[in-house]
Amino acid sequence: MALLAPIPGQSLTDEPNNFAWERPPEITDPDEAVVFHLDRLSEKPIVDSVLHLLQMGFPVDVLTRSILTGAVGSGMHSIDVSLLISPVIEEEIAYMGTTAGVKFKNTFGNDETDDEIQEKKLKDVVMARLEEELGKGDESFIRETTEALGSSQESALETMQDEATPEQEEQQQEIMDDNPIDRGQGLMSRGV
Numbered sequence: 001m002a003l004l005a006p007i008p009g010q011s012l013t014d015e016p017n018n019f020a021w022e023r024p025p026e027i028t029d030p031d032e033a034v035v036f037h038l039d040r041l042s043e044k045p046i047v048d049s050v051l052h053l054l055q056m057g058f059p060v061d062v063l064t065r066s067i068l069t070g071a072v073g074s075g076m077h078s079i080d081v082s083l084l085i086s087p088v089i090e091e092e093i094a095y096m097g098t099t100a101g102v103k104f105k106n107t108f109g110n111d112e113t114d115d116e117i118q119e120k121k122l123k124d125v126v127m128a129r130l131e132e133e134l135g136k137g138d139e140s141f142i143r144e145t146t147e148a149l150g151s152s153q154e155s156a157l158e159t160m161q162d163e164a165t166p167e168q169e170e171q172q173q174e175i176m177d178d179n180p181i182d183r184g185q186g187l188m189s190r191g192v
Contacts, residue, residue, distance in 0.1 A: 020075030027077040030084045036076065037067065037089050047096065054097045054104040061107050064090040 017023050027033045040046055053063055067089065068082040097104040 023075055025077045030081050033077045033081045034085050034088050051100050051102055054102045059105040059107050060090055060093050
């Protein structure tokens with residue numbers, strides 16, 4: 001079976017400057033590169049393509065890297081210039097999307113923070129437990145609990161708790177200590 005891979009040193013026997021990236025770039029000044037890309041991004045077919053990609057969920061940062069990688073591959077400018085001008089091109093593409101009224105993503109990354117992800121997981125666990133207990137316990141309590149998850153009242157309570165002063169937290173702790181509620185049993189262990 002013959003391997004279709006290059007043999008070691010084959011690139012040294014090829015004709016030099018065979019590819020665009022093997023030659024010096026056409027543009028070496030970052031300012032000129034920005035002008036080049038902004039001019040290209042103002043052409044009607046490119047504007048239509050960019051807006052279509054943004055509308056389809058293609059993130060701005062990936063689109064920017066794709067455009068700049070294509071320019072490096074065609075010998076327009078170097079990778080270093082790409083790194084320098086990337087924020088400007090990203091900003092222009094985001095501006096195009098905003099101006100056109102296109103809802104777009106900035107990155108493929110998860111838009112949720114770690115806290116939001118953890119909160120969502122916790123709510124899913126609570127909902128699963130409540131569904132398990134639906135036939136066993138008080139249906140009105142379960143219904144109220146499910147309605148309270150994610151409600152504006154919950155958000156207001158969390159905001160109040162976050163903004164509580166140390167004195168208020170101390171008062172809350174004293175109230176909790178004085179409250180004659182069953183200690184040592186959580187909500188789930190009480191069979192509610």
